Amino acid sequence: xxxxxxxxxxxxxxxxxxxxxxxxxxxxxxxxxxxxxxxxxxxxxxxxxxxxxxxxxxxxxxxxxxxxxxxxxxxxxxxxxxxxxxxxxxxxxxxxxxxxxxxxxxxxxxxxxxxxxxxxxxxxxxxxxxxxxxxxxxxxxxxxxxxxxxxxxxxxxxxxxxxxxxxxxxxxxxxxxxxxxxxxxxxxxxxxxxxxxxxxxxxxxxxxxxxxxxxxxxxxxxxxxxxxxxxxxxxxxxxxxxxxxxxxxxxxxxxxxxxxxxxxxxxxxxxxxxxxxxxxxxxxxxxxxxxxxxxxxxxxxxxxxxxxxxxxxxxxxxxxxxxxxxxxxxxxxxxxxxxxxxxxx
Numbered sequence: 001x002x003x004x005x006x007x008x009x010x011x012x013x014x015x016x017x018x019x020x021x022x023x024x025x026x027x028x029x030x031x032x033x034x035x036x037x038x039x040x041x042x043x044x045x046x047x048x049x050x051x052x053x054x055x056x057x058x059x060x061x062x063x064x065x066x067x068x069x070x071x072x073x074x075x076x077x078x079x080x081x082x083x084x085x086x087x088x089x090x091x092x093x094x095x096x097x098x099x100x101x102x103x104x105x106x107x108x109x110x111x112x113x114x115x116x117x118x119x120x121x122x123x124x125x126x127x128x129x130x131x132x133x134x135x136x137x138x139x140x141x142x143x144x145x146x147x148x149x150x151x152x153x154x155x156x157x158x159x160x161x162x163x164x165x166x167x168x169x170x171x172x173x174x175x176x177x178x179x180x181x182x183x184x185x186x187x188x189x190x191x192x193x194x195x196x197x198x199x200x201x202x203x204x205x206x207x208x209x210x211x212x213x214x215x216x217x218x219x220x221x222x223x224x225x226x227x228x229x230x231x232x233x234x235x236x237x238x239x240x241x242x243x244x245x246x247x248x249x250x251x252x253x254x255x256x257x258x259x260x261x262x263x264x265x266x267x268x269x270x271x272x273x274x275x276x277x278x279x280x281x282x283x284x285x286x287x288x289x290x291x292x293x294x295x296x297x298x299x300x301x302x303x304x305x306x307x308x309x310x311x312x313x314x315x316x317x318x319x320x321x322x323x324x325x326x327x328x329x330x331x332x333x334x335x336x337x338x339x340x341x342x343x344x345x
Contacts, residue, residue: 064095067147068181073158074120076108080160084108085133086122088140088162092147102143105130137169144173150181195222202229263293264328269305270296293335305332306339 062068071090077083085106092100105122107130117123151158159180166173191197199207199222211218232238234246246256263269273281274290281289293305300308300315308315319332 061097062093064093064148066095068093068150069144069147070150071154071158071162072151073161074116074122075161076110076112076116078157080157080164083161084110085161085165086112086116086127087120092143104136104140106136107132133165134169137166137171141166141171141173148179148181149175150183153182153184155180155182155185195219195226198226202226202233262296264325264331266325266328268295268297268324268328269293269331272304293331305335309336309339 069090069092071088073085074087075083075085086108087103087105089103090101092102094100105127107127109132112122112124112127149159159175163173163175196207196213199205199210203225207213207222211222213219231246231248234244236245236247239245246252260267261271263271270293271291272294274292276282284290295301295303295305295308300312316332316336320329
């Protein structure tokens with residue numbers, strides 16, 4: 001994209017590298033036509049004086065040699081083999097810049113999980129009279145013939161899912177002949193997410209100016225300052241959007257930092273809902289779903305640890321003798337003692 005900054009009648013043509021959610025913060029902009037440090041001073045001075053900045057974003061024309069399909073999927077879940085597409089949307093961009101858009105709701109021939117309904121607002125009723133993927137597969141394969149593909153996290157999910165659906169529908173679409181562009185991969189590679197990048201973003205200084213990298217004591221000091229900077233930036237009084245507000249509370253930060261439902265650090269065991277005879281989650285005294293440990297690997301994946309220990313006691317011995325992390329074995333021992341009534345005795 002091209003960023004055109006207009007301030008006091010002067011226009012600066014810039015490359016937009018990173019724009020924070022609130023323009024009341026310092027913008028990281030590299031200028032082609034103006035010295036970067038001077039441009040930063042112009043931006044900061046204008047903001048401090050209560051001035052307004054006008055941004056005009058223009059879309060860069062893609063340099064294409066064949067059509068590019070930018071697409072996204074909504075699905076019944078994240079399992080490439082078991083789940084199904086419920087929506088496919090795409091923009092087909094031709095080398096001459098013309099665009100063709102398509103959007104299809106797809107009947108997965110199964111009920112949607114409640115979580116998917118909540119995330120997408122797509123319901124079973126909306127899909128009941130829609131074609132199955134098999135019914136539109138030939139049309140899509142023809143539409144995508146000779147195209148490259150682009151998406152966000154598409155190389156890890158959307159492309160494999162689409163390929164699987166084509167094969168199930170009897171369409172041998174060969175993605176190995178396509179160039180696959182993933183905007184998320186570009187984002188992650190170009191906008192670093194390491195400690196040095198966080199220090200510069202939240203503290204406004206280059207880490208190498210303040211610390212020597214890759215020394216534990218120096219990285220610890222930098223991390224402390226980054227955490228303080230994060231809590232300052234996302235304080236409720238400084239962010240209008242509720243989802244960008246973060247309380248200075250360790251319970252809140254602990255929950256926010258959680259990236260998975262692992263019981264053990266290796267992820268061999270995961271937390272799952274305790275379900276009643278009707279299959280619905282049972283709630284605790286606070287109205288939240290009760291949790292129990294499930295296996296996340298092997299032949300008992302998806303089974304509760306407690307049930308497996310009762311039905312197959314030898315599985316515990318196998319894990320204790322196996323090449324599992326000690327912490328995983330510690331969790332297995334705790335669960336076994338709890339289920340046998342030995343915990344706390």
